Amino acid sequence: MPVLTRGVIGSVLVLVGGLIVSVLPPSTPVLSIDLLASMRDSELGRMIGLAVVMVGMGTLGAAWLSLCRHVAHEPEDPDGESVRLVRLAAIVWSAPLLIAPPLFSRDGWSYAAQGMMTALGKSPYDFGPGVLTGPIIEAVDPRWLATGTPYGPLPLALGDIASHVTTHPWGLVIAHRLIALIGLALLAWAVPQLATWTGMNPALATAIVVASPLMLANGVGGLHNDLLMVGLMAAALVLGGQRHWVYGALLGGAAAAIKLPGGMVCVGVALASLPVGISMLGRLRRFAAVGAVAVGFLVALGLAWRLGLGWLEALAVPGTVNTPLSMPTVIGGFLDDVAGWLGLGLRQSFMLDKTRSVATLLSLVYVVWVALRWRTGSHASALKAVTSIVGVTLLCSPVVHIWYFLWLMPFVAPLRLSRLGTRSLIAVSLILGLLAPLDSSWHDAYEAIIIGTLIVAWLVAALLLTEKSRTRLEKIADADWVLAR
16 A cells, blocks of 8 residues: 555655664664765764655655545444554554664663663662663763663563573664564554544544654654553553453553553543442542552562662652753743842752642642542543543653653543544644654754754645645544544
């Protein structure tokens, strides 16, 4: 099918350009290719590589919009032909990226080093990757070399297993990408099920989640742990809706064992598994049981790998970086500037720290309120509960990267949105995917990033703002709106 072919071409271009702009271990054999090495060593070469990546992402985006338009007109059951087409698209579009280095972020190299540390008996909670030597740490971001990991025990345990298969840094990266693809497979199974809870087109919901530029750039290309986490979250919610709340709680605990916010899905698991009109005592008992199973799994996994709960002490590590997508960070930084202008004499980042603390407290209060007051006995209501919790958490989070929006998409896409909501969701998924290559952690190539931003503006205009593109986007939204009703 032409749409699948166009997507594969886009992925190949992202792979080729990624070899030029991504951070690689200096000792990696691929750098012996003279043309590649010379392009990586020059600003012009990296700009060309960035342009290739952006064209590839634009090609993927165009293919994805065509796929969405195709499946929007063919409502089916969760395992119908259109859903299978979307799953096939996700597979073939991801395939070229399987062998790519970590794209748009160095996190993948850190995962490889942390798994190796676990295999060697050096807890990544007590030491940074800098305790290792050799190629395994050559591409790790220097700022994290002496810092413990904020991740839970699950990715460390999986990295330990991978390190017993290979010790080659790139081989370990590929292993971690295969681990991330488990999350993609879980999403491909769970999202169509969630869509049936609200009457949303399962194929379109699945396309928005598993085959979007946002997913391919950040989840697959970037191989962030967030992909596996959100896949476990979505699967946990489905199991909760099927009244298998124990299994749902186990998967919720597994999601929390990657990043603590993954445990938020346990609220939805409990709500989805409770009958209508349950008493407050019955509600509290179910939440206590779900929490006990999830926390028990989390603690047991850490003890089994001799890691304990050291990751709790490192949860503040991501907060050492200020990100412009974090609302509390933006507000707190602005208030610090105002305090400086007024000469209040506050210590540096005083208002930033206070704003972040207040925002975190508000998000926790909201989670508790949803758990105690949200309606039970409705699958659609449980899905909306998880969506709102994740949304509020992102809004109040002290750190937000582009790939954090992967947390929200699997729960928003299955909702029966308005025409405007569907169009906006598709547009956001496209734009965030196109922005992924502009991560400033590359080579500090700020001129290239500026040029890349201009390329993104042009691609968005070409893909969304022309009359023909607007008509196609409206067809996607309008078709699903009619079918959902």
